[in-house]
Amino acid sequence: MNLSIYHNYNTQKPSFSSLSKYSPINKEDKTTATKSYCNDTYFFRQPNQFEIMRTHLKNNFPNGTHILDYGCSDGEETYSIAMVIEDINKKEKTPLYTITGHDPSTEIIEMANKGKYKVDSWFTPDSFLSKNEPTDSIQLNSYQESFHKHFKPTGEVEKDVEVYNNIFANQISYKVNKEDFNGVVDFVGGPIEGNIDQIDKIYENKAKPGVIVFRNAWYHILENKTNSSPLGKEEIKNLKTVLKKINNTLDDNGILIVGALGRDHLLKEFKEREGIIDQSPFHKALYECNFVPLKNSAEHPIIDGRISDNIKVYTIWKKVSPKKNKLPKIFDFLNKKPLL
Template identity: 30%
Template sequence: MKISAANNFKYSNYGFYSSVKTKQSPSFSSLKLKNDENNYSDTCFYRDADTLDCAATLLEKTFPKGTDILDFASSNGEEAISLYSLIDKSNGKYKIYCFDTSDRAVELGKKGIYTVFYPMSYDYLLLPEFSMLDDSNTREIKSKFYSVMEETKKPSYEINDINYLCQLERSPYFKIKYYKLKDEHKDKIEINKGNINNIDKVLPNKKVGAVLFRNAMYIETGNFSANEFSFNEDLNINKKEIIEKIVDKVYEKLLPGGLFILGDIEKDHVYIADNHVNDKDKLFVSDYCTFIYKNSPLWEALSKDGRFEPVLYKNVDAPVILGKEQKVPTIWRKK
């Protein structure tokens, strides 16, 4: 699963997640209103902050006067708000259009109120009560957050999973605050229902500076992690074909120098072999008694004809087949 070296971009990891010792628990979906049948995608503010920070810096340099950005599988918009806050907007106009397949996620995103709580939320360091734990990177990211967000009252509708929240409230250390975008930034984040397969129909006749599709390609392809694989997986799905069609559409939608921003979970990069893969293109993983694609179909599609180049690598999150030191490309740039 080797990949060629790319330019080394060194950006600070703000440490929101490395400092948390609890089980990974995003602040939306699994801990807020549960509705798996509506395909919620887990998210929280500044998840994988260094990828978002790198993307913000590249967007500022490549499109200093501003650009439109598309965020697919955006859930309720926390990811888009995080990226938007990191971009220096003093000289350019940037707008992020968010799309998700979940009616409920889109509904909550349109209402525009978000929670940050403690414990069990990875973005809890945004709360003012934890300022004594701040290092310089955390202070910087909190400054970015509060530059676009402001505290607000608890809404009349439910955001959180009530049963789970009731358990958290028993803790003497429980904290929760509600936030919304400041008025001057509200029109810079737009949330609607949509799917990346229809990217060519979004903003017709207009190209964009970045497309985000983080930790979601495995959903489009029905891919499992090797340790999740079971006979429930549909091996008749042609994963390579699906990926190639998406990558082709993303390429056509991006401006030259535009970014395709991916996630860092393994099953977005390592694929269980389906029935369309030739034997010579499979690799048997004895520990899990399953075959995988010898070469990542996602990386192959992006590298095809030199259309994209990887510009940022991250250690893979929750590795199963890849070693914990193995890096995966999370940002690709259109040449």
């Protein structure tokens, strides 16, 4: 699916030093930003990943499953998932697919539960939602129709808000109709319930989920040390510990959506290459923890705030049996020696 530049440019701001869309919280409690996995979130960001997830659910979990959305922030991503799979989630008494949004910040989860959002009139990834009129994309029109079905304008409009460096737009407020998502979407937060590092404890005695989403936030797990490569032994150990917990939590044939943030994929030494990259220490850890990539999930990564045109990375990884997991030949191009 070919999306407009507004769905590609600046789709994730790696820094989480501020919550620019929610300045009142940032002023009152500066620690809020450091508790949350990401700052600015948008509806239908990098939606190809959710379209692939939708197909995977139909083919592998036709009778339903649970979806965990970690780093959900204020809920825009969680509701986006719900809208993308709405047509396969038809229910009689209970829905086939349920989604729980997790975030370490209880303040952010409170905002998610309120269900009030601001959509920029232009430039940002979900600005196409600010107008209830057709675009030149069938897929975007579908998202737009679904959004306006479930979210209604409150009548509040903030004019000339800086949405990026010296770029200004109007911000239109919308409120979700929560009844539309009863039994489908819920949110939990806090240092334990919202932390993906605690996933094994939270879901130890619960049904295994078919999908775990943790997109564009892996650098938090690695304590912001992913700008340099290769990682140290301690960082690799931390990464693999979390990946093993995720793998043990996932159902058979379950998938992990990691996103396309170049910083997470440790692409520093691969910037000038071409083709699909699955050879960084991050990818090596995924393979070693019994994940293999879904080949149709390759996307251009976001490096230094821009989309890379010359390389792609796999954004979705599937849980496999150790016996079926054949590690690829991975080569350290920096030191000219095999990694495996």
